[in-house]
Each structure stands twice: as C-alpha cells, then as structure tokens.
C-alpha cells in the first residue's frame with residue numbers, strides 16, 4: 474500500500490450547518506409518517522420552522538398538527554371538513570383551507586423541504602406540484618412513483634429539485650450508495666419483514682381476517698400500507714419505487730425476506746463489495762435523515778447491538794403464497810401503464826378488504842383481473858401527471874366494476 478493517501482481519500486470538510494431554521498411543509502401531517510415527522514421536528518426545536526400542514530379529512534388532528542408545529546396554513550382535502558377545521562383554528566392566526574387545490578397550495582408554500590406523506594394516489598398531484606416548483610421532497614408516498622413515476626421524476630429533474638427517499642429501504646439504499654457511480658452498482662436489494670403471514674400456509678392466508686392482516690410484527694403504520702405489507706404488495710410497490718428513484722431495471726432489483734427488519738437495503742457493487750443500511754425498525758431514523766440531510770439529526774431510536782441480536786436471517790420471497798408481489802414484478806417488467814393500473818386496482822382492493830367486502834386472497838385476485846381487463850388497451854407509460862391520473866381513474870372504475878360483478882357472479886369468492 475502506498476504510504477501516501479490518494480488525494481480524493483483525504484477527509485472532506487463537513488458541510489456547514491445552517492444557521493437559519495430549515496422551513497418544512499408536511500403533507501399527510503395527521504398520519505403515521507406525518508406524526509413521526511412532527512416528533513422528530515419537536516426534538517430539534519429552533520432548527521426547523523413549519524410552513525404548511527395538509528391532511529385528508531381529520532380536521533381535529535390537522536388543527537392539532539398546525540398548532541403543535543406553528544404552521545401558517547392548514548389545508549384539508551375533504552371540503553366537508555372545512556368548517557370543523559376553521560372552527561378549531563379560529564383565533565389562532567393559522568389559515569384554514571379545504572379541497573384538493575388547497576393541498577396543492579400547501580405543497581407550493583415556500584419551503585426548503587416538503588414531506589410527502591399522503592397515502593395513495595391522492596399524493597401524486599401535490600408531490601408533483603412541489604417538485605415542479607423546485608421544492609425538494611422527502612418522499613414517503615411511494616404510490617406517487619408507482620402511479621406516475623416517469624412524470625414525477627421528470628418534474629424533479631427539470632426543476633432541479635431533490636427527491637430524498639424517506640421509505641426506510643430506499644433511504645438505506647440512498648445512504649449506502651453515497652456518491653457512488655450508479656454504473657458500478659450491480660444490484661440493489663430491499664428487504665421485507667414478510668409481514669404477519671410469513672410462515673402461514675396459502676390456505677390459511679386466503680382466509681386471514683382484517684385484524685390478523687393489520688397485526689404487523691415489526692412496524693406500526695397506517696392501515697393501507699399495513700395491508701400492503703401483509704400481501705407483500707408493499708414490497709412490489711417498493712421495487713417500482715426503487716426503479717424510478719435509482720434508475721435500475723427489474724433485473725438489477727431484488728427482494729429478500731428478513732424477519733428482523735434490521736437490514737433495510739443493500740447495494741451490491743460490481744467489485745463484489747456490498748454496503749448495507751442497518752437500523753432497528755423505527756421510521757424516525759429515515760425521517761431524521763431526510764429532514765437533516767446532508768447533516769445528521771440525533772434521534773432516540775434504539776441503538777443496534779448486533780451481539781444481543783445474535784442472528785439476522787434471510788430467505789427468498791415465496792411468490793406462490795404472496796402473488797401480489799409477483800403481480801408487481803410483472804408490472805415493472807411490462808412497463809407502459811401496468812404499474813399505474815396495478816396501483817389503482819390495489820387501492821380499490823385494499824379499501825374493499827378493510828371494509829369487509831372481499832376476502833384477503835381476493836386482493837391479489839382483483840388486481841390481476843383489473844390488470845387483465847386493462848391490458849387489452851395496451852396503454853403507454855403516462856408521460857404527464859394528468860395522463861397518469863386519468864389511467865388511475867379508469868383502472869379504479871374497472872376494479873369497481875369487477876368488484877360489483879363479482880358479488881353477483883362469485884368470481885372473487
């Protein structure tokens with residue numbers, strides 16, 4: 474080894490800490506990621522100021538989030554919740570607004586970082602609006618990339634806005650990649666806990682109840698992503714998310730089941746070295762990373778003690794028992810509008826399962842039927858958000874029609 478370190482290996486000066494508070498807006502402020510974001514901000518008072526908060530229909534929760542964070546604007550998507558929001562904020566000086574346009578207005582308020590934590594395709598337009606306006610986005614709302622990935626990433630590239638991955642696996646990949654040359658990456662691997670049914674037989678999974686599907690072993694999250702984790706559709710959505718974030722094709726993306734959820738993502742380089750991101754499953758870790766980036770913020774997350782853990786285990790996913798993952802991989806390989814359709818059908822199916830209208834195994838079945846019905850149209854990959862949302866609406870209608878027909882014909886049960 475040469476006694477002299479090469480010039481580019483000398484330690485770099487640490488990026489200068491900012492003195493003015495970083496201005497943040499939180500879309501989905503009343504949800505699981507939104508609340509954890511507020512927790513992290515609260516622990517770093519003085520370093521952040523909140524500009525706007527937005528939510529769906531929980532007026533009391535949104536008013537609380539606005540008052541806790543000192544936001545200037547609270548925007549609620551559901552117009553019928555406006556009155557309750559306005560009353561809850563009367564005399565506080567916080568501006569109340571309602572309707573999907575108000576949520577977009579919240580995304581556009583001046584901010585250094587917009588946290589995109591709305592659930593589902595409802596997050597597409599606000600996430601896109603923020604990026605198109607040059608606001609950096611900390612992205613938890615994976616559905617916006619599954620529904621409209623090309624359009625969303627193009628908007629970021631055009632404005633120069635940064636997309637910071639907040640989803641734990643993608644955040645681990647982002648950290649493990651550092652400034653590495655993407656051409657030297659052979660494969661990106663994301664892990665899955667396997668969800669509550671990891672060890673169950675296909676027959677038992679088919680009749681799993683709502684309560685069983687909502688009992689995630691490692692993560693406390695909103696209901697939609699918890700069901701997605703139980704079907705493993707979540708991991709499929711995350712492969713598509715990784716494709717858009719990191720620009721790799723399906724053959725260079727992989728999933729490993731890892732029940733302890735300690736290793737979140739693994740970058741395998743062309744020289745045989747792999748770099749992984751490890752942490753106990755706690756969303757405050759990736760949230761703090763995005764909020765502070767490129768600096769690190771301290772969190773009270775449990776520290777890793779690998780000796781105490783003793784063993785970390787890994788297995789291959791079983792697409793036979795978790796067909797939703799297979800459907801997502803198929804959609805990623807197929808391209809075109811397949812992912813947009815998959816996402817829309819899955820949202821309809823998960824809502825129907827949560828409402829007790831279909832069985833657990835019907836979720837993947839409905840997605841497959843909707844994909845089949847829409848495949849005849851051979852739709853191209855949506856180039857704009859408007860196109861993506863039109864396909865999203867059409868796929869939702871197709872899914873609803875299949876669902877309505879199924880209850881008469883019994884296709885799904």
Ligand code: NDP
Pocket residue numbers: 500501502503504505506507527528529530531532534550576590591592593595613614615616639640641692693694695696697698756
């Ligand atoms: P939650 O269900 O807990 O929260 C969803 C949030 O979205 C709420 O604030 C809800 O408001 C808001 N919302 C719903 N519909 C609309 C709408 N039409 N317009 C504006 N806001 C709306 O979900 P999570 O926090 O669990 O997940 C949020 C996103 O982050 C999802 O895309 C999920 O996949 C992703 N994610 C979540 C993780 C987690 O640990 N929870 C981890 C990684 C990614 P209201 O309360 O009023 O309904």
Ligand code: MG
Pocket residue numbers: 640641642711
């Ligand atoms: Mg994840």
